[in-house]
Amino acid sequence: MKKTINWALAGTGGISNRFLTGLRAVEGAHALAVVSRTRENAEAFAARYGIEKSFDSFDRMLEDPSIDAVYIGTPHTLHRDMAVKALKAKKAVLCEKPAAVNAGELGEMIQAARDNRCFFMEAMWTRFTPPLAKVREWLAQGLIGEVKVMQANFGFSAPFNPQSRLFDPSLAGGCLLDAGVYPLSLASMVFGGKKPERIVSHLYFGEAGTDEEALVILSYGGPRLAYAAAANRTAMKNDGWIYGTQGKIHLPDFVFSHSAELLLDGRYNYRYEGDFLSNGYNYETEEVMNCIREGRTESPVMSWDESLVLMETMDAVRAQWNYKYPGEKG
Numbered sequence: 001m002k003k004t005i006n007w008a009l010a011g012t013g014g015i016s017n018r019f020l021t022g023l024r025a026v027e028g029a030h031a032l033a034v035v036s037r038t039r040e041n042a043e044a045f046a047a048r049y050g051i052e053k054s055f056d057s058f059d060r061m062l063e064d065p066s067i068d069a070v071y072i073g074t075p076h077t078l079h080r081d082m083a084v085k086a087l088k089a090k091k092a093v094l095c096e097k098p099a100a101v102n103a104g105e106l107g108e109m110i111q112a113a114r115d116n117r118c119f120f121m122e123a124m125w126t127r128f129t130p131p132l133a134k135v136r137e138w139l140a141q142g143l144i145g146e147v148k149v150m151q152a153n154f155g156f157s158a159p160f161n162p163q164s165r166l167f168d169p170s171l172a173g174g175c176l177l178d179a180g181v182y183p184l185s186l187a188s189m190v191f192g193g194k195k196p197e198r199i200v201s202h203l204y205f206g207e208a209g210t211d212e213e214a215l216v217i218l219s220y221g222g223p224r225l226a227y228a229a230a231a232n233r234t235a236m237k238n239d240g241w242i243y244g245t246q247g248k249i250h251l252p253d254f255v256f257s258h259s260a261e262l263l264l265d266g267r268y269n270y271r272y273e274g275d276f277l278s279n280g281y282n283y284e285t286e287e288v289m290n291c292i293r294e295g296r297t298e299s300p301v302m303s304w305d306e307s308l309v310l311m312e313t314m315d316a317v318r319a320q321w322n323y324k325y326p327g328e329k330g
C-alpha cells in the first residue's frame with residue numbers, strides 16, 4: 001500500500017475539474033482540499049466532489065500541515081506567486097502549463113523549489129500518457145533513424161469573449177502560451193530538451209490585442225527542424241508528426257492522443273493503443289507522486305531546465321513581435 005499524498009487544488013475552473021478526475025484514479029492520491037478566491041466557490045466545489053476542506057485564502061490553505069502537494073489550476077499570471085508561496089511552505093507543486101508567464105518568473109519558481117528542496121513540475125500532462133511514453137521509447141531505440149523534422153498543431157475555436165482568460169491580456173491571454181506550449185513541448189521532447197538555435201515566428205493578433213494564431217519554426221542545428229502551429233479561434237487538424245531518415249511517427253489528435261503510429265517506410269506499420277486510464281490527467285499525477293516518494297525534487301521527464309527552455313522560446317517569439325503583457329517587466 002503506497003503512502004497517501006494529500007493534495008490541495010487551487011482554482012475551481014475548467015482544468016481543476018478534469019485534473020481532479022485524473023487524480024482520483026491514482027492509488028494513494030487524496031484530494032483533501034480546494035482553495036478558491038471565494039468561499040462560495042470553494043464550498044460548492046468541495047460539496048460537488050466530496051472534498052473535506054475548503055479555503056477562500058491560499059495563505060491559510062498553506063498553513064494546513066496535512067496538505068503535502070498543491071495543484072495550481074489558475075490563470076497563468078497567478079502561477080508564479082502561488083508556486084513560490086507553496087514551495088516556501090514546503091509543499092510539493094504541480095503547476096499548470098504554461099509554468100509561468102515568462103522565464104524570469106519561472107526562474108524564481110525553480111529557485112524556490114531548489115532553496116526549499118521541494119518538488120516542482122510544470123503540468124505538461126500529455127508527456128506522461130502511454131502514447132507519448134511509447135514515442136520516447138521508439139525514439140530512444142532509434143527506430144525511425146535520425147530525427148530530422150517535427151511538426152505539430154494545436155488549434156481550437158473558442159467563442160470570442162474579451163473577459164475570458166483566453167483573450168484577456170491582463171491574464172496573459174493568447175494562443176501561444178495556452179496552446180502553442182503543447183507543440184513546442186513536443187518539439188523539445190523530440191530534440192532532447194535542447195535550446196533551439198534559431199526561432200522564426202508569426203503571431204496574428206485579434207481584436208482583444210492577444211495572439212489568436214501562432215506559427216513557430218525552430219532550428220535545432222543541421223537538418224533538425226520543428227514547426228509548431230497554434231490557434232484559439234481556429235479549429236485545426238491537431239496532429240503531430242515526427243520524421244526521421246528511416247520512417248515516421250504519427251500522433252493522431254495530438255494533445256489528446258490515445259494512440260501512436262510507427263511507420264517504417266514501406267517495411268512496417270504499427271499502431272500502439274496503450275491503456276488509457278481515466279481521462280489521462282492521472283499519469284502526470286502518478287509521476288509527481290512517484291518523484292515525491294523517491295525524494296526527487298524534479299521529474300526527469302519534464303525537468304526544470306526543459307520548462308525553462310520552453311518558456312525562453314515563448315519569450316523569444318513574443319520579443320520578435322514586441323508583445324508584452326500589461327505590467328510585464330524586462
Ligand SMILES: NC(=O)c1ccc[n+]([C@@H]2O[C@H](COP(=O)([O-])OP(=O)(O)OC[C@H]3O[C@@H](n4cnc5c(N)ncnc54)[C@H](OP(=O)(O)O)[C@@H]3O)[C@@H](O)[C@H]2O)c1
Nearest residue numbers: 011012013014015016036037041073074075076096097098
Ligand atoms: N492541462 C490542460 O489540459 C489544461 C487545460 C486548460 C487549461 N489549462 C491551464 O490551467 C490554467 C487555468 O485554466 P482554466 O481553463 O481552468 O481557466 P478557468 O476555467 O478560467 O479557471 C481558472 C480558475 O482560476 C481561479 N482564478 C483565480 N484568480 C483568477 C482570476 N484573476 N481570473 C480568473 N480566474 C481566477 C478561478 O477559480 P476561483 O474562482 O475558484 O478562484 C477560476 O475558476 C491555465 O494556466 C491554463 O493554461 C491546462
